[in-house]
Amino acid sequence: MTAILSIQGVRKTFGGVVANNGISLEVPEGKIVGLIGPNGSGKTTLFNSIVGYHPIDAGSIRFQAREISGLRVPEIARLGLLRTFQQTRIYGRMTCMQNMIISVPQSSDRWRSMFRRVSPAETGKAEDLLKFVGLYAKRQLQAGELSFGQQKLLEFAMALMNEPRMLLLDEPTAGINPTLINGLISRLQRVNREFGITLLVIEHNMRVIMGLAEYVYCLAHGELLAQGAPDAIQNDQRVIDAYLGAR
Numbered sequence: 207m208t209a210i211l212s213i214q215g216v217r218k219t220f221g222g223v224v225a226n227n228g229i230s231l232e233v234p235e236g237k238i239v240g241l242i243g244p245n246g247s248g249k250t251t252l253f254n255s256i257v258g259y260h261p262i263d264a265g266s267i268r269f270q271a272r273e274i275s276g277l278r279v280p281e282i283a284r285l286g287l288l289r290t291f292q293q294t295r296i297y298g299r300m301t302c303m304q305n306m307i308i309s310v311p312q313s314s315d316r317w318r319s320m321f322r323r324v325s326p327a328e329t330g331k332a333e334d335l336l337k338f339v340g341l342y343a344k345r346q347l348q349a350g351e352l353s354f355g356q357q358k359l360l361e362f363a364m365a366l367m368n369e370p371r372m373l374l375l376d377e378p379t380a381g382i383n384p385t386l387i388n389g390l391i392s393r394l395q396r397v398n399r400e401f402g403i404t405l406l407v408i409e410h411n412m413r414v415i416m417g418l419a420e421y422v423y424c425l426a427h428g429e430l431l432a433q434g435a436p437d438a439i440q441n442d443q444r445v446i447d448a449y450l451g452a453r
């Protein structure tokens with residue numbers, strides 16, 4: 207199966223802290239892959255390296271067979287590779303629709319893109335995606351008035367506005383109440399199946415990752431500890447020890 211994302215020997219340090227060390231992993235096109243590991247194991251650092259937030263010290267990151275480790279965030283985003291955040295990044299004083307529209311930067315300047323003319327096609331796309339995440343009725347509300355879970359759904363819809371080929375989701379269910387979680391899982395599955403978007407998902411909720419991912423990588427202390435099918439990973443003694451040891 208073709209890998210849409212291929213990472214070889216990635217190393218990233220912050221001063222004396224080795225956040226990622228010799229990490230290699232592959233994400234096959236069209237799949238949902240999980241990334242787990244105790245707090246501080248290096249998951250977010252790896253996401254940041256992939257999408258170009260900081261340079262890596264060593265290794266290779268290839269997206270659709272192209273080396274992207276030297277590219278900057280907007281260049282990587284234009285190739286169709288985007289990430290979301292543990293803490294949402296929305297503009298609370300703007301409506302949901304306005305957030306959707308500015309999520310597709312027309313220039314490198316997000317503020318300038320706020321005042322440009324919006325095409326009916328863009329408005330239609332934003333409305334369709336807000337319907338998809340169940341926020342259409344709230345489209346004219348200020349985003350800051352939404353619950354945290356709804357804000358995460360909005361951020362998810364904003365990422366979809368960019369029509370990515372692949373999304374990196376950083377703890378999509380964190381802080382979301384259990385009744386919203388099932389809806390979110392089914393939307394992630396639909397995005398994968400119906401839009402063909404490949405997903406790499408950081409998740410602390412084991413029930414979620416076991417139900418969602420077809421393959422799971424586990425990091426510990428900045429290194430790849432284990433990889434395999436969800437069932438195997440869940441019962442892997444090294445993984446269990448890593449989580450228990452981190453408490």
Ligand SMILES: Nc1ncnc2c1ncn2[C@@H]1O[C@H](COP(=O)(O)OP(=O)(O)OP(=O)(O)O)[C@@H](O)[C@H]1O
Nearest residue numbers: 220223224225243244245246247248249250251252
């Ligand atoms: N900008 C930074 N400057 C210094 N150290 C950093 C920086 N970013 C991450 N680190 C360190 O790198 C290590 C890995 O952190 P990282 O946030 O990648 O882990 P994580 O697995 O995502 O953790 P969590 O599950 O808590 O989000 C930690 O020791 C962290 O303190």
